[in-house]
Amino acid sequence: MKVLLTGVNASWTHSNLALYYLRTLITDLSHEVHILELTLKQPVSEALEIIYQAKPEVLCASVYIWNAEYWKQLIPEVRKLIPKVVIIAGGPEISFNQKSRDAVKPNILIEGCGEAAFRALAERNFACSEKVITGERMPLEQIPFPYTESDKARLHGKMIYYEASRGCACRCSYCLSARDEECEQLPVERVKTDLHKLIALQPKVIKLVDRSFNQNRKWARAIWQEVIKLETDIPFHFEVHPDWLEEEDFQLLSQAPQGRIQFEIGIQSVHPQTLRMANRKSDWNKVKMNLEALRMRTAIPLHTDLIVGLPKEGNDEIRASVDAVLQTYPHELQLGFLKILAGTPLAEKASELGYIWSETAPYQVLQTSELEFDEIRLWEKIAQLINQYWNTGDFSTVWRKAITWREPVQCLFELLELNLGEDRQLHPLSRIKRFEQMAKWLRANRSDFEQQYLLDALNWDWCRKAEEAWYPDFLDGSVALQFRKRHYKAIKEWLQNKYGQQSKLNCSRFIVFSASSGEFSRDYLQGSSNAVFASSRNSENIPVILPSIF
Numbered sequence: 251m252k253v254l255l256t257g258v259n260a261s262w263t264h265s266n267l268a269l270y271y272l273r274t275l276i277t278d279l280s281h282e283v284h285i286l287e288l289t290l291k292q293p294v295s296e297a298l299e300i301i302y303q304a305k306p307e308v309l310c311a312s313v314y315i316w317n318a319e320y321w322k323q324l325i326p327e328v329r330k331l332i333p334k335v336v337i338i339a340g341g342p343e344i345s346f347n348q349k350s351r352d353a354v355k356p357n358i359l360i361e362g363c364g365e366a367a368f369r370a371l372a373e374r375n376f377a378c379s380e381k382v383i384t385g386e387r388m389p390l391e392q393i394p395f396p397y398t399e400s401d402k403a404r405l406h407g408k409m410i411y412y413e414a415s416r417g418c419a420c421r422c423s424y425c426l427s428a429r430d431e432e433c434e435q436l437p438v439e440r441v442k443t444d445l446h447k448l449i450a451l452q453p454k455v456i457k458l459v460d461r462s463f464n465q466n467r468k469w470a471r472a473i474w475q476e477v478i479k480l481e482t483d484i485p486f487h488f489e490v491h492p493d494w495l496e497e498e499d500f501q502l503l504s505q506a507p508q509g510r511i512q513f514e515i516g517i518q519s520v521h522p523q524t525l526r527m528a529n530r531k532s533d534w535n536k537v538k539m540n541l542e543a544l545r546m547r548t549a550i551p552l553h554t555d556l557i558v559g560l561p562k563e564g565n566d567e568i569r570a571s572v573d574a575v576l577q578t579y580p581h582e583l584q585l586g587f588l589k590i591l592a593g594t595p596l597a598e599k600a601s602e603l604g605y606i607w608s609e610t611a612p613y614q615v616l617q618t619s620e621l622e623f624d625e626i627r628l629w630e631k632i633a634q635l636i637n638q639y640w641n642t643g644d645f646s647t648v649w650r651k652a653i654t655w656r657e658p659v660q661c662l663f664e665l666l667e668l669n670l671g672e673d674r675q676l677h678p679l680s681r682i683k684r685f686e687q688m689a690k691w692l693r694a695n696r697s698d699f700e701q702q703y704l705l706d707a708l709n710w711d712w713c714r715k716a717e718e719a720w721y722p723d724f725l726d727g728s729v730a731l732q733f734r735k736r737h738y739k740a741i742k743e744w745l746q747n748k749y750g751q752q753s754k755l756n757c758s759r760f761i762v763f764s765a766s767s768g769e770f771s772r773d774y775l776q777g778s779s780n781a782v783f784a785s786s787r788n789s790e791n792i793p794v795i796l797p798s799i800f
């Protein structure tokens with residue numbers, strides 16, 4: 251039969267591991283199997299056209315929270331145009347949410363794990379008298395490596411997903427993984443072999459979807475060790491539980507080359523009472539120490555997560571969590587918002603706890619017993635602001651110092667006031683406009699000392715990513731520009747003598763930085779007044795301190 255395995259990804263850079271699993275499980279059967287990966291950005295009419303032209307006899311829909319609404323629109327239209335198609339749906343959203351089941355109305359619904367049930371269906375040509383099948387768990391080790399050489403073109407430059415373990419030992423009340431009854435890990439040798447196959451596909455990032463990768467510490471270390479040894483530029487992304495990191499991990503991870511490993515770290519809250527109520531075992535004091543150790547001893551970019559709307563959390567508690575996490579200076583903080591997901595322990599008591607949430611996926615909370623709707627909206631704006639001003643990495647030098655003089659959340663609220671439009675909403679800004687807003691914020695309500703230091707930091711941040719030797723007016727780079735004009739030839743020669751052998755440095759393309767704050771010059775320039783940022787092939791511009799001869 252002609253089978254179309256279909257997924258709807260959040261972005262074109264993503265891919266859907268489930269589709270590749272299902273394909274690999276039935277390759278020995280005589281079906282004609284195709285994978286179709288759509289994105290949420292594609293109009294439903296376009297998706298419909300592609301499916302209509304493919305004329306599948308079986309359409310398999312992978313339904314997640316983020317694409318549930320899309321499927322609810324698409325499936326009824328498919329059914330009208332291809333009435334004989336057998337629609338099989340599976341995935342976490344449709345497994346647990348009755349409303350989604352009623353809206354999608356597949357011919358066959360696979361609840362829970364899909365692999366074994368799908369294989370059994372394919373063996374009998376998708377003939378099935380039951381409308382709902384409960385999927386038996388197939389041991390992870392029995393599922394073959396999901397990708398083939400022929401996927402290379404499709405996956406090139408995308409994020410590719412891989413599952414080295416399945417299940418989570420934790421029972422956080424808001425999470426669907428709290429239902430997992432078993433945790434299993436692939437043997438280390440199998441993972442090592444698979445890692446080489448993944449690299450050969452040349453994706454942009456290899457993302458391990460394991461819920462808490464380091465729940466078996468010894469096993470995790472053996473895999474990290476292999477990842478560190480690999481010869482590749484492709485980064486590996488892991489979700490780790492911060493409480494479970496130990497000295498042995500830091501020693502190992504400190505050997506990871508720049509860009510090889512990325513960490514996503516769920517913190518959710520720093521308050522013991524909240525964590526207890528969410529059934530999440532975590533100790534902020536330990537997490538803080540571990541974050542600091544990762545930051546200081548490794549080159550791993552840290553993406554941290556907090557959740558707004560957890561039980562017993564009002565504005566003060568959220569504020570304290572954001573302050574505490576940002577003070578550890580992570581590369582990114584994602585301020586997420588609690589979702590009440592059908593099938594989670596929290597969903598069973600959410601009404602009793604006073605939650606009001608959206609009926610539409612992703613079922614985000616609208617109000618809690620501690621937070622009014624407009625307070626949640628305000629935190630959403632702060633989350634957007636963090637994305638624009640912190641997570642881009644554009645202002646990392648400014649933030650490093652600014653948050654030692656003012657609490658991070660106070661800084662964010664001050665910046666928010668400057669950024670809100672007349673409609674009191676946040677609108678996306680270009681990079682240069684964000685620099686202008688930052689300069690405005692740094693010039694307001696500060697001592698001369700702080701202002702001078704932070705404006706130097708802002709200029710430094712500008713130079714790190716400047717594409718040409720130019721400063722916008724609000725940064726006042728006149729001294730640096732004059733200096734460059736006067737010494738261009740001499741600096742170029744000096745750079746060539748000193749760094750000419752380094753192929754990644756372009757010695758004729760540089761922007762000059764001139765410090766005006768003595769404190770800043772001590773922190774960044776070893777007391778000198780000038781530096782140049784030379785353009786570099788693979789990364790941002792590289793700072794080089796100029797000697798006093800200039």
Ligand code: SF4
Pocket residue numbers: 418419420421422425426427428461462491516530
């Ligand atoms: S939130 Fe993370 S640690 Fe908690 S149950 Fe879910 S996957 Fe496990």
